[in-house]
Amino acid sequence: MQHAVRGMCAGRRASDIMYEMTTNPFHSVTHVATLGAALDRLGTVFQRFEAQDSGCISYGLLASGQRWFVKGASTPQGISSLRRAVSFHQSVSHQAIVPLMNSFTTEDGLVLVYPWMSGEVLYHPTLSRQGGRAAPDSPMARFRAQPLPLIHAALECILSAHLAVEEAGFVAVDFYDGCMLYDFDEHRVVLCDLDEYRAGPFVLEVDRLPGSMRYMAPEEFVRGSLIDIRTTVFALGRALRLLLDAGDQEKEWRGTPEQLEVVRTATATDPERRFPSVRSLVGAWQTAA
Numbered sequence: 001m002q003h004a005v006r007g008m009c010a011g012r013r014a015s016d017i018m019y020e021m022t023t024n025p026f027h028s029v030t031h032v033a034t035l036g037a038a039l040d041r042l043g044t045v046f047q048r049f050e051a052q053d054s055g056c057i058s059y060g061l062l063a064s065g066q067r068w069f070v071k072g073a074s075t076p077q078g079i080s081s082l083r084r085a086v087s088f089h090q091s092v093s094h095q096a097i098v099p100l101m102n103s104f105t106t107e108d109g110l111v112l113v114y115p116w117m118s119g120e121v122l123y124h125p126t127l128s129r130q131g132g133r134a135a136p137d138s139p140m141a142r143f144r145a146q147p148l149p150l151i152h153a154a155l156e157c158i159l160s161a162h163l164a165v166e167e168a169g170f171v172a173v174d175f176y177d178g179c180m181l182y183d184f185d186e187h188r189v190v191l192c193d194l195d196e197y198r199a200g201p202f203v204l205e206v207d208r209l210p211g212s213m214r215y216m217a218p219e220e221f222v223r224g225s226l227i228d229i230r231t232t233v234f235a236l237g238r239a240l241r242l243l244l245d246a247g248d249q250e251k252e253w254r255g256t257p258e259q260l261e262v263v264r265t266a267t268a269t270d271p272e273r274r275f276p277s278v279r280s281l282v283g284a285w286q287t288a289a
Contacts, residue, residue, distance in 0.1 A: 025063040026070075026113045029104045035072045035111055043068075056081070060116060067116035069098075069192075074109035082110045085195040094164040096157045098181070098192045117190050119183035123176070133177070134248040143182055144246055148254060152289065154182065154189040155240060159282050161191055162236055166278040171200035172232040173220075176212035177242070201228035214238060218269055230271040233281050237266025237274075240285070258288035 025042045032038040039045055043063025050057050055078040058071040073079045082103070089100035101113045120139040133140045143151070158180070165172060174196035182189050196210055204227055209220040217234035219225035241263045246252035253260060262284045268274045275281040 023064045023066055024101050024113070026102050026104065031105045033107050035106050039070065069114040069116050070111060072106065072109055072111040079110050081195040082112055084198060085112060088170060088194060088197045091168040092164055092170060094161045096161040096190050097194065098190050117181055117192065119181040119190070121178060122180045122182055123178045139182065140177060142184065143243070150187050151244060153187065155243060157189050158191065158239060159236065159285065162232060162278045163282065165197065165232065166229055169199055170197050171227055171229055172235050173198055173209050174211040175235045176215040201226055214242065219271060229277055230274045232278060233266050233274050236278065236281060237263050241267065256288065259285070262288045
């Protein structure tokens with residue numbers, strides 16, 4: 001079953017990744033004084049992403065004939081998040097997850113380098129929290145308006161990626177539509193910014209985990225609660241519910257009653273009443289479909 005799901009996921013070819021590795025302008029970089037000076041030396045910045053609630057600053061860089069996504073952090077919160085990202089990418093690889101090419105330090109922080117992926121993020125998180133999910137011309141609204149087979153293919157890809165997450169012993173944290181990059185020309189979804197994913201299970205030692213309340217399980221708001229794969233199942237259930245709806249109020253379900261029942265089980269308030277694994281969620285979803 002798992003291999004069948006992965007076969008339906010239209011991700012990047014391994015040969016593409018190898019080609020980028022050989023042309024990566026950062027491949028020998030381990031430390032620079034400042035990120036800005038390094039970017040100016042290696043290429044041309046064509047885009048900046050500054051208003052991020054993560055505290056990170058990211059850049060689109062044209063270098064060595066290719067485009068790159070360069071993400072830097074200088075705050076304790078941002079550096080901690082990027083360190084988690086390094087650990088995650090060392091353990092998890094999937095054609096629908098944007099791969100980490102390399103990382104290096106600066107005098108005051110940490111920098112990660114990814115290949116630039118074509119497409120649009122379904123929701124742009126900003127400090128002002130104004131993303132316009134429901135606006136008719138927004139990426140989310142345009143995604144929801146697509147034919148059902150295309151939406152189902154994207155959902156299969158998201159589920160497939162999380163089979164790899166589960167296999168590696170990680171759990172999803174801060175997973176939401178801001179992690180979903182969709183190419184409307186190629187009809188391909190890839191996942192990015194999975195910086196908060198962590199090895200699990202673990203006990204929550206703060207009052208809440210980072211994330212969008214639309215996707216978060218109840219236990220993510222309770223200090224001392226267990227965060228495990230059932231928490232990931234909840235987040236995936238919310239993704240299925242929100243992406244297979246024609247609107248933003250969850251009143252225009254485009255799936256079947258059987259699929260909606262799978263979503264209800266996945267998003268049960270009590271973790272014990274959810275599917276016990278991503279694998280079991282995928283099986284139930286395929287049966288319902």
